[in-house]
Amino acid sequence: MSDIRIAVVGLGARARSTWIPLLQRIPGFRIVALCDSVTALHDRSMLPYEVPFYQDYADVLALSDVDAIGLTVRSPDQGALAADALEAGKHVHAEVPAAHSIADCWRIVLAAERSGCVYALAEQTRHWGFVQAWRELVASGQLGHVTLCEGQYFHYLPADKFRDPVTGAFVPATDPRAEPSWQHLMPPIHYLPHELSPMLKVLDDRVVQVVGMSTDVPSYAHPEIRQPDMQVALMKTAGDTILRMATSFVQPHPEGNWHWYHLSGTNGRVEWRRAAADKPRMWLAGMPDLVDADWQFERADAPPAAVGSGHGDADYYTHVAFRDAVRDGTPLELDLYRAMDTAAPAILAASSIAQGSIPLAVPDFRPNADRPPGAEYGG
Numbered sequence: 001m002s003d004i005r006i007a008v009v010g011l012g013a014r015a016r017s018t019w020i021p022l023l024q025r026i027p028g029f030r031i032v033a034l035c036d037s038v039t040a041l042h043d044r045s046m047l048p049y050e051v052p053f054y055q056d057y058a059d060v061l062a063l064s065d066v067d068a069i070g071l072t073v074r075s076p077d078q079g080a081l082a083a084d085a086l087e088a089g090k091h092v093h094a095e096v097p098a099a100h101s102i103a104d105c106w107r108i109v110l111a112a113e114r115s116g117c118v119y120a121l122a123e124q125t126r127h128w129g130f131v132q133a134w135r136e137l138v139a140s141g142q143l144g145h146v147t148l149c150e151g152q153y154f155h156y157l158p159a160d161k162f163r164d165p166v167t168g169a170f171v172p173a174t175d176p177r178a179e180p181s182w183q184h185l186m187p188p189i190h191y192l193p194h195e196l197s198p199m200l201k202v203l204d205d206r207v208v209q210v211v212g213m214s215t216d217v218p219s220y221a222h223p224e225i226r227q228p229d230m231q232v233a234l235m236k237t238a239g240d241t242i243l244r245m246a247t248s249f250v251q252p253h254p255e256g257n258w259h260w261y262h263l264s265g266t267n268g269r270v271e272w273r274r275a276a277a278d279k280p281r282m283w284l285a286g287m288p289d290l291v292d293a294d295w296q297f298e299r300a301d302a303p304p305a306a307v308g309s310g311h312g313d314a315d316y317y318t319h320v321a322f323r324d325a326v327r328d329g330t331p332l333e334l335d336l337y338r339a340m341d342t343a344a345p346a347i348l349a350a351s352s353i354a355q356g357s358i359p360l361a362v363p364d365f366r367p368n369a370d371r372p373p374g375a376e377y378g379g
Contacts, residue, residue, distance in 0.1 A: 004091070004326050007033035007066045009057060009081070010073035011041040012168065014095060018310045019072050020046050026305065026316065028323040035060045038168040057081065061088040068118075068326060071095060074182045079104030079343075082119065086111035091118040093322040096193040098343040100186065102363070105340045105347070109365045112336050120322040120332055121339035123197040124314035125259065130280060130295030131198040134263060134270055138202055142284060144267030145240075146203060151195030152246040155258040157183065161225050161250070173224040180226075187350035188247040189214070189231035193342040195245050197334065199261060205237040206341045211359045212349035219250040233349035235362075245349075340365040 006029055008015055023029040024047070031047060035054040042053040054060050060069070061084060068091035071082055079099025085092045086108065098121050099105045112119040125131065137143050160170045162178035171178050189212055200206060214231040221229055229251040235243040254275070262271040268284040270293070279292035297312025309316035324330035348360045363372065 003028055003030040004067050004323060005030055005032045005065055006068045006070050006093075007031070007035060007054075007060045007063070008070040008072060009035040009060060010071065010095075011036040011038075011043070011046075012072065012074060014074070015070075015072040016043075016046060018315055019070055022309060022315060022319055023070065024048075025309075026319050026323065028327060029319070032065060033060055033063060036168070038166070040167045057084070061085060061090065067091060068093060068322075076100045076182065076185065079108060083107035083111045086115050086117050086119060089115055089117060091120075091322075091326050093120045093122055093319070096121060096123050096342070097190055097346065098193070098339050100190055100347065102344060102347055105344055105363075105365065109336060109340060113367070118322065118325045118332070119336050119339065120318070120325060121193070121197075121334055121342065122315075122318040122322075123193045123334060123339070123342060124311045124318050125194045126198040126201045126334060127299070127314040127317040128198065128297045128312055129299040130272065130297065131202060132299070133295050134202045135204070137268070137270065138263070138265075139204070142268055143263060143265030143270070144285075146263050146265040147240075148242050148244070148262075148264040149199050149203060150244045150260075150262040151192075151199050152248075152260050153191065153195055153258055154246075154248045154251065154253040154260075156251065156253040156255070157249045158222050158225060161222075161227065183249065184225060184227055187214075187231060187353070188227060188249050189233055189245075189349045189353070190346050191247055191249075192233070192245050192346035192349075194259060195247075195261070196243075196345060197338075197342045199243065199263075200237075200338070200341055201334075202263065203237060203239060203241055205239040205241060206338075206364065207235045207243065207345040207362045208238050208364075209236045209359055209361055210234070210345045210349050210352060211357055212352040213357050214353045221252060222250050225250050231349070231353065233345065233352075235345055235349075245346075337364075337366045 069085040071094040082092045082094045161184040163181045164171050164177040212233045215228045217226045219225045230248045232246040270282045280295045281290040282293045283290045306313045306316035325332050
């Protein structure tokens, strides 16, 4: 196959600042269409050549000269939109989270299996340098059996909770045009892929059970926002590790250092830095105390094309993996089923909260697993 003819659907800040520039910079892609229901975002200066703009997603899926959809839509329907594209015979490279309902997870899995099309999740943190280093420590047994894994994403973003539906711009809650944005409506715990994905890679594991807890709504920090300040999920993996995963988007937090991770095992411990002036740390049995480590977000083996691509140079790897899977059939490391492993536990954590914090089982979406009745219909 020559260049992948890709339509970018969703023209918000993520598409404009990262996806569209990178798809022009990385060989193997050609953007042939752009789509957003908000026509004010149809900015022809985004590309150095003319492409058609669409307001209706169905019109894009009907195009015969589109091989793939770059799905950068942020909405409760993003999982269904991915499934729609797969069912239309288009490859899909989708922004996180993969979906906001278990039914949509099943729809994606079944549509990808039936169509033979590639589904890739653009989750980039699993490509960070320290994630690979931790994976090697776990795989080599240096940490022993990992009993506890922690991840948290505390990103103070009160300004993106209301938007003008006509322009797509974020506006204050007091603005007469203000409508709740997808970030406002989403349970914060749904946005766990950047914590679950890298840590499940480190552990080479999947979550089998989850229970969630939440502070009340509205926010204590911003009463105009009907979102809890904090949501936490406790999870257990198939390999018998307990995970504590937490998210917060409206509780004040220092700028930067949004992500934090920690592993404790029977023979050692590693943790990410707490502040910009801090260092990652490691302890192995026999050491008197934790010692500083030189792990970084950036990878020592990063090619020049990755440098500056975003998120510690990690955005580059998601697009290259998708390109190689579509053009060459190269297996995805974050494959269809591992992508659902990043979404389903978070969705069920929110369901657990809604049901009084009861434990819930997490389905295994793989073909050799026992699929529940109705799964073939996306239920």
